[in-house]
Amino acid sequence: MSPPRVRFAPSPTGYLHIGGARTALFNWLWARRHGGTFVLRIEDTDRDRSTQEAVDAILDGLRWLGLDWDEGPGVGGAHGPYRQTERLEIYRAHADRLLQEGKAYACYCTREELDGLRKAAEAEKRQFRYPGTCRHLPHDPSRRHVVRFKVPETGATVFEDLVKGAISTPHATLQDEVILRADGVPLYNFGAVVDDVTMEINLVARGDDHVNNTARQVLLYEALGYPVPAFAHLPMILGADKARLSKRHGATSVTAYRDLGYLPQAVVNYLARLGWSHGDQELFTIAELVQAFDWRQVGATAGIFNPEKMIWVNHQWLRRLSDDELARGALPHLRAAGLPAEDDAKLRALLQQLRERARTFAEIVAQARCFYAPVELDPKAREKFLGPAARPLLQAVRDGLAAMEAPDLAGLERLFHAVAGARELALGKVAQPVRVALTGGTASPGIYEVVLILGRAESLARLDAAIALT
Numbered sequence: 001m002s003p004p005r006v007r008f009a010p011s012p013t014g015y016l017h018i019g020g021a022r023t024a025l026f027n028w029l030w031a032r033r034h035g036g037t038f039v040l041r042i043e044d045t046d047r048d049r050s051t052q053e054a055v056d057a058i059l060d061g062l063r064w065l066g067l068d069w070d071e072g073p074g075v076g077g078a079h080g081p082y083r084q085t086e087r088l089e090i091y092r093a094h095a096d097r098l099l100q101e102g103k104a105y106a107c108y109c110t111r112e113e114l115d116g117l118r119k120a121a122e123a124e125k126r127q128f129r130y131p132g133t134c135r136h137l138p139h140d141p142s143r144r145h146v147v148r149f150k151v152p153e154t155g156a157t158v159f160e161d162l163v164k165g166a167i168s169t170p171h172a173t174l175q176d177e178v179i180l181r182a183d184g185v186p187l188y189n190f191g192a193v194v195d196d197v198t199m200e201i202n203l204v205a206r207g208d209d210h211v212n213n214t215a216r217q218v219l220l221y222e223a224l225g226y227p228v229p230a231f232a233h234l235p236m237i238l239g240a241d242k243a244r245l246s247k248r249h250g251a252t253s254v255t256a257y258r259d260l261g262y263l264p265q266a267v268v269n270y271l272a273r274l275g276w277s278h279g280d281q282e283l284f285t286i287a288e289l290v291q292a293f294d295w296r297q298v299g300a301t302a303g304i305f306n307p308e309k310m311i312w313v314n315h316q317w318l319r320r321l322s323d324d325e326l327a328r329g330a331l332p333h334l335r336a337a338g339l340p341a342e343d344d345a346k347l348r349a350l351l352q353q354l355r356e357r358a359r360t361f362a363e364i365v366a367q368a369r370c371f372y373a374p375v376e377l378d379p380k381a382r383e384k385f386l387g388p389a390a391r392p393l394l395q396a397v398r399d400g401l402a403a404m405e406a407p408d409l410a411g412l413e414r415l416f417h418a419v420a421g422a423r424e425l426a427l428g429k430v431a432q433p434v435r436v437a438l439t440g441g442t443a444s445p446g447i448y449e450v451v452l453i454l455g456r457a458e459s460l461a462r463l464d465a466a467i468a469l470t
Contacts, residue, residue: 002202003034003035003036003037004030004031004034004036004037004202004203005031005036005037005039005199005200005201005202005203006027006028006030006031006036006037006038006039006201006202006203006204006205007027007038007039007040007041007195007196007199007201007204008020008023008024008027008028008038008039008040008041008062008067008069009040009041009042009043009192009195009206010024010042010043010058011042011043011044011046011049011050012042012043012044012050012051012052012054012055012058013046013049013050013051013054014054014057015054015057015058015061015252015253015254015255015256016057016058016060016061016062016253016254016255017252017253017254018237018245018252018253018254018271018305019207019236019237019245020058020207021061021062021065021254021267021271022234022237022271022272022274022275022303023205023206023207023234024062024065024067025065025067025268025271025272026205026232026234026272026276026293026298027203027205028067029272029289029290029293030203030205030293030295031070032290033290033291033293037070037071038067038068038069038070039069039070039071039081039082039199039201040062040069040071040080040081040082041081041082041083041084041195041199042055042058042081042082042083042084043084043188043191043192044083044084044085045084045085045185045186045188045191047085047185057253057255059081060255061253061254061255061258064254064255064258064264065254065264065267065268066264066265066268066286069081071199082195082199084186084191084195087195088184088185088186090194090198091180091184091185091186091190091191091194092180092184094190094194094224095147095179095180095186095190097224098147098149098179098223098224099139099147101223102150103149103150103223104147104148104149104150104179104223105134105135105136105137105139105147105148105150105176106134106137106139106140106141106143106145106146106147106148107133107134107145107146107147107148107176107178108134108137108140108143108144108145109133109134113133114130117130117131129175130148130175130176130177132176134148135148135150135176144182145182146178146180146181146182147178147179147180148176148177148178148179149176149177149179149190149216149219149220149223150176151171151174151175151176151177151216151219152171152219153171153172154171154172155170155171156168156169156170156171157169157171157215157218157219159214159215159218159228159231160230160231161211161214161231161232161233162203162205162230162231162232162295162296162298163208163232163233163234163235163295163298163299163300164208164211164233164300165300167211167214167215169212169214169215174215174216174219177189177216179220188213189213189216189217189220190220192213192217193217193220193221193224194224196229197221197224197226201229202227202229202230203229203230203231203232204229204230204231204232205231205232205233205234205295206232206233206234207233207234207236208233208234208235208236209236210233211233214231214233232295232298234275234298235275235299235300235301235302235303236302236303237274237275237302237303237304237305238302238303238304238305239304239305240304240305240306242302242304245305249305249307250305250307254267260360260362261333261360261361261362261363261364261365262310262314262360262361263314263317263318263321263329265285265286265317266310266313266314266316266317266318267310267314268286268289269283269284269289269313269317270309270310270313270314272284272289272293273313274303274305275298275299275302275303276293276297276298276299277297277299278292278297282313283313283316283317311359311360312359314359314360315359315360318355318358318359318360318361319355319356323348323351323352326351326355327343327347327348327351328343329361330347330351330361330364330365330368331343331347333361333362333364333365334347334364334365334368334372337365337369338373339365339368339369339372339373340372341368341372346371346453346455349449349452349453350368350371350445350453351364353445353446353449353453354367354368354445357445367444370438370439370440370441370444371439371453371454375437375438375439375440375462375465376440377436377440377469378436378440378441378442381436381440381441381442382436382469385432385433385435385436385442386433386436386437386466386469386470387470388470390433390466390470391467391470392423393419393423393425393429393430393433393434394433394434394437394463394466394467394470395467396419396422397415397416397419397430397434397463398460398463398464398467400415400418400419401415401451401456401459401460401463402460404456407451407452407456408452409448409449409452412447412448412451412452413448416430416431416434416447416448431447433466434447434463435447435450436466437462437463437465437466437467438450438451438454438459438462438463
């Protein structure tokens, strides 16, 4: 069996969608498992909707996920990928060959004529199918024309899908569709086939919204005399309401998850498990995914996107990071939020406290803000915990802290217990007003750790400010 040559061929009309990223991932895993080739191709023939910004977003998303490609006009991910608009002569040459061999024909029908035929079909409540008006006319290159492919009038095209099994399409349901516009730009089915045969793709894995195109493409492969590749059509990704995944279900862009503070290895892990299974295992490294991935374990039913499961996977990966990796990952997000964080002892101590509490870097930023910015008191917390009764408690803790030359966990624990014991209070009755004074809210790491991370001087300043409010 030849090493796989697979491709990912997005249209640059928007960001890299979660569904597209999963398609790219499955192709990449298959190529890497079997020492094959992963080709990236940008299908940019829709010039009205294709943008360089979208191309950049797709490449950015793939690079962030770690899905490097092997071919392109340059070398690998640094210079690729292929772009259809740079290959128009190749499509024209293949269309000319089909014309010369009588497998395609020039169609001179005008837009107005075709619109009239469609309206007539609509009035008769039947599906429009091009009637082959120009099928037997002699070719006149001087007349403006499109090129149509001759679909067999009888029989059916059958192919075996690696995910969905055998699929049969009667030729009577197809029409002689346009493969090349008058301006020389290919239509999707023809462009994809010519690209796949010239790039020697032997497995086409893509979303199952392309199943209806496959019979047409198989006929084109056969007409051109090229081997038909294997096909694997991946079920759609749906929201919890079983509707097609959209923004109302959460972020749908790969780079949006990057900006929300997810880890690329967590996103890859979650996407791999969204429609593919390997026993009961939930967490996979990239190396484990490469070793385990197989099309036989890809489900034939739609995957349900679960934001809570995705954030759980991210939390597991966040907890696995080394101290250095955690700091390197958190710093850009902290700085992007305008917080003056540095990779120092303060940050390392804070991250040790937040590692178990925060599930994404965005949550780390939210929980770290009070350690780098002025306190913003939560109104409800202030009303509940910083009333007149809190003043003597805050003052006692403040005075005890001021008397410490070098606060440590043991000393702080003795101080808080002493303040609570002298007033016959539970420890929480002292800790919570101090927590609100130091962080602005009622949830934070342990109160002793908060004091140590802020430092003696900053803690005293915040306690003084809170006392002034009581």
